[in-house]
Amino acid sequence: MKKVFLKDIARSLSISKTAVSLVLNGKGDENKISKDTQDKIISFAKKHNYVPNQLARGLSRGKSETIGLIIPNISDTFYSKIAGYVELKAKELGYSVLFSSSNEDNKKEAELIRAMLNRQVEGLIIASTQNNLKEIKSLQDDDFPFVLIDRNYPEMETNAVVVDNFNGLKIVTEHLIGLGRRKIGFITLEPKLEAIHQRYLGYKSALIEAGINFNKDLVKELSPLNYEDEISKAIGDLLKFPNSVDSVVFVTHYLTSVGLRELKRRQVKVPQEVAIVSFDELTAFDLVDPPITSVIQPVRDIANLSVEMLVNRIEGKDKTMVQKTVLDSKLVVRKSCGTF
Amino acid sequence: MKKVFLKDIARSLSISKTAVSLVLNGKGDENKISKDTQDKIISFAKKHNYVPNQLARGLSRGKSETIGLIIPNISDTFYSKIAGYVELKAKELGYSVLFSSSNEDNKKEAELIRAMLNRQVEGLIIASTQNNLKEIKSLQDDDFPFVLIDRNYPEMETNAVVVDNFNGLKIVTEHLIGLGRRKIGFITLEPKLEAIHQRYLGYKSALIEAGINFNKDLVKELSPLNYEDEISKAIGDLLKFPNSVDSVVFVTHYLTSVGLRELKRRQVKVPQEVAIVSFDELTAFDLVDPPITSVIQPVRDIANLSVEMLVNRIEGKDKTMVQKTVLDSKLVVRKSCGTF
DNA sequence: TTTTTTAACTAAACCGCTTTAGTTTAAGTT
DNA sequence: AACTTAAACTAAAGCGGTTTAGTTAAAAAA
Numbered sequence: 063m064k065k066v067f068l069k070d071i072a073r074s075l076s077i078s079k080t081a082v083s084l085v086l087n088g089k090g091d092e093n094k095i096s097k098d099t100q101d102k103i104i105s106f107a108k109k110h111n112y113v114p115n116q117l118a119r120g121l122s123r124g125k126s127e128t129i130g131l132i133i134p135n136i137s138d139t140f141y142s143k144i145a146g147y148v149e150l151k152a153k154e155l156g157y158s159v160l161f162s163s164s165n166e167d168n169k170k171e172a173e174l175i176r177a178m179l180n181r182q183v184e185g186l187i188i189a190s191t192q193n194n195l196k197e198i199k200s201l202q203d204d205d206f207p208f209v210l211i212d213r214n215y216p217e218m219e220t221n222a223v224v225v226d227n228f229n230g231l232k233i234v235t236e237h238l239i240g241l242g243r244r245k246i247g248f249i250t251l252e253p254k255l256e257a258i259h260q261r262y263l264g265y266k267s268a269l270i271e272a273g274i275n276f277n278k279d280l281v282k283e284l285s286p287l288n289y290e291d292e293i294s295k296a297i298g299d300l301l302k303f304p305n306s307v308d309s310v311v312f313v314t315h316y317l318t319s320v321g322l323r324e325l326k327r328r329q330v331k332v333p334q335e336v337a338i339v340s341f342d343e344l345t346a347f348d349l350v351d352p353p354i355t356s357v358i359q360p361v362r363d364i365a366n367l368s369v370e371m372l373v374n375r376i377e378g379k380d381k382t383m384v385q386k387t388v389l390d391s392k393l394v395v396r397k398s399c400g401t402f
Numbered sequence: 403m404k405k406v407f408l409k410d411i412a413r414s415l416s417i418s419k420t421a422v423s424l425v426l427n428g429k430g431d432e433n434k435i436s437k438d439t440q441d442k443i444i445s446f447a448k449k450h451n452y453v454p455n456q457l458a459r460g461l462s463r464g465k466s467e468t469i470g471l472i473i474p475n476i477s478d479t480f481y482s483k484i485a486g487y488v489e490l491k492a493k494e495l496g497y498s499v500l501f502s503s504s505n506e507d508n509k510k511e512a513e514l515i516r517a518m519l520n521r522q523v524e525g526l527i528i529a530s531t532q533n534n535l536k537e538i539k540s541l542q543d544d545d546f547p548f549v550l551i552d553r554n555y556p557e558m559e560t561n562a563v564v565v566d567n568f569n570g571l572k573i574v575t576e577h578l579i580g581l582g583r584r585k586i587g588f589i590t591l592e593p594k595l596e597a598i599h600q601r602y603l604g605y606k607s608a609l610i611e612a613g614i615n616f617n618k619d620l621v622k623e624l625s626p627l628n629y630e631d632e633i634s635k636a637i638g639d640l641l642k643f644p645n646s647v648d649s650v651v652f653v654t655h656y657l658t659s660v661g662l663r664e665l666k667r668r669q670v671k672v673p674q675e676v677a678i679v680s681f682d683e684l685t686a687f688d689l690v691d692p693p694i695t696s697v698i699q700p701v702r703d704i705a706n707l708s709v710e711m712l713v714n715r716i717e718g719k720d721k722t723m724v725q726k727t728v729l730d731s732k733l734v735v736r737k738s739c740g741t742f
Numbered sequence: 743t744t745t746t747t748t749a750a751c752t753a754a755a756c757c758g759c760t761t762t763a764g765t766t767t768a769a770g771t772t
Numbered sequence: 773a774a775c776t777t778a779a780a781c782t783a784a785a786g787c788g789g790t791t792t793a794g795t796t797a798a799a800a801a802a
Contacts, residue, residue: 065544068759094779106446111540116521121457121787135486139685143484146475149503158517160500163489173472177498181456181763200451304768321690345479346684349662351691374774408789418752433751458788461757708788 130178147365168193231264333400353396487705508533547715570731571604596742673740694735
């Protein structure tokens with residue numbers, strides 16, 4: 063069965079391509095194509111399984127009805143959930159989503175941005191590695207529609223949807239303090255990311271406000287690429303004198319996973335000896351032993367808002383205004399912090 | 403900053419579009435464009451941030467260098483991992499990936515297939531809802547390259563990469579039997595899916611071969627859309643006389659999650675009173691209380707193989723041969739089945 | 743010197759669709 | 773009967789590239 067094109071339909075029915083195109087795009091009536099002709103065209107198209115070529119259509123109309131989503135890693139549940147919701151919302155608003163993972167590599171991210179641009183996406187949602195100021199700035203200069211999510215360039219005025227990382231970490235740390243913990247470790251990532259830095263500041267601020275003096279030795283920074291190897295030493299350090307923490311705050315879900323695994327390996331009693339809490343969670347965190355107290359992020363809101371903002375920008379409803387939305391994260395208390 | 407097109411470069415440098423196109427596609431040398439001209443073109447393009455329009459290029463060349471991936475749900479870790487690996491492998495082979503979730507809705511899946519076709523993807527990888535025989539068949543008839551993954555149409559001879567569901571469930575059930583369990587419940591999904599049905603048969607076969615008589619009352623089928631509500635009754639049924647199971651096999655990770663949650667709610671001791679095992683797992687299943695014995699799937703292999711098969715088909719390296727690859731899944735023993 | 747070859751280009755068709763600016767014919771007005 | 777108007781179309785340009793089939797001028801060969 064050969065592919066059928068617009069011109070094939072036109073020729074077969076002895077009708078102009080124009081008429082066929084108009085009818086198949088639902089503009090038959092407004093262009094006064096007779097009911098009769100319309101029916102002929104539509105039924106012929108259906109019968110022969112006509113599939114319009116979006117490349118041609120996009121090229122011709124100068125639109126692709128596609129938005130791009132660039133995330134660090136589609137395998138990470140946090141981002142895969144966002145991707146799911148972005149797709150849903152985008153479809154609702156008439157857009158397809160093209161997505162790609164940067165794998166936290168800023169070179170690759172820059173490439174992806176260009177690749178998406180040359181695929182004529184009409185806008186971008188980016189959870190950036192935050193090492194592409196230049197690239198992002200050039201989008202901005204070109205007045206190209208985009209929204210940053212999750213990770214933000216604080217030095218730039220852009221559309222963005224982020225969560226309040228500072229406060230998220232502050233409340234979870236305060237929660238531990240409220241339960242009597244005083245020697246609170248913090249396992250984090252090398253803070254190239256503003257989000258991670260904010261979490262660090264939140265942790266620090268909670269301590270200081272509670273009159274606990276901040277001890278840099280209780281903060282362990284792991285490499286995003288090598289944390290699985292580094293976790294053992296980090297936990298080891300935190301456990302032994304003079305640190306001997308009574309609790310640990312993990313800056314993100316995968317550190318929590320490996321951290322808990324390590325604590326179990328060392329047969330540390332959680333939460334009795336060491337309470338733990340996590341920023342962001344995995345699906346099964348309520349089933350884990352012990353169930354893990356987490357600050358959960360409003361994934362769905364992040365997705366919905368960012369798509370809406372982007373589409374507004376694309377469709378020109380808000381012309382110039384830049385909107386930075388900060389969403390609250392939510393503390394979910396479970397047993398790992400020692401309550402109940 | 404205005405967008406710059408091929409013709410702009412050509413005009414600015416007083417060179418033909420042809421030359422510019424050739425040079426920018428790295429065909430300058432083979433077409434004997436002078437080094438000098440090449441340099442001029444390349445530096446001008448770089449300086450003005452030239453980004454070629456893929457729609458135009460794709461249209462003109464009749465290729466999009468894109469493959470489509472259709473999965474039930476990108477938020478499901480199983481599929482998001484596959485997506486991640488598919489993207490990686492595809493990029494390696496020079497293709498971009500367009501992906502979309504069908505949300506287990508076969509109408510939507512059919513739409514997605516058409517949407518992808520009209521975006522001129524050169525091939526498709528589909529984890530089908532298995533309710534689109536017609537659609538898939540028509541791909542087959544049109545000789546359009548595609549590979550089915552995870553879910554298979556057994557009545558059709560297509561390229562496919564699947565796991566051995568029958569055997570996966572068989573070995574995990576045998577494992578329970580080996581540990582002395584005799585009354586083994588099976589919590590599954592309404593078996594519209596061949597994969598699910600195969601798992602059911604594997605369960606049954608393990609029982610029969612062990613001389614345990616198969617009791618239909620120990621099999622609970624939940625609706626994929628409503629399992630969270632139905633789990634309570636299912637577990638309740640399995641626990642009470644005359645069923646009183648000593649173990650449960652869950653057909654997929656999310657049923658395991660809700661099932662374990664329900665068992666905990668009822669304060670059933672796992673694994674002492676009821677052992678559990680899972681087909682497929684979540685990231686944190688080793689941290690769960692108790693750590694869950696699972697049959698894990700070779701996600702990476704599924705992704706790599708399917709992309710390779712597809713690209714081979716697309717590039718015509720294997721012209722006609724249809725290849726069905728069945729991969730083994732792997733039993734990972736943890737505490738939830740009562741060992742150690 | 744004439745012919746052939748080669749280097750270094752270019753004009754224009756084409757990909758499949760959309761859309762603007764008509765055209766043609768018939769019906770309605772005056 | 774001449775003039776408008778409306779209905780039902782259509783030709784052709786254009787979207788931004790790629791590619792085929794040349795062309796032109798200079799160098800090499802005869």
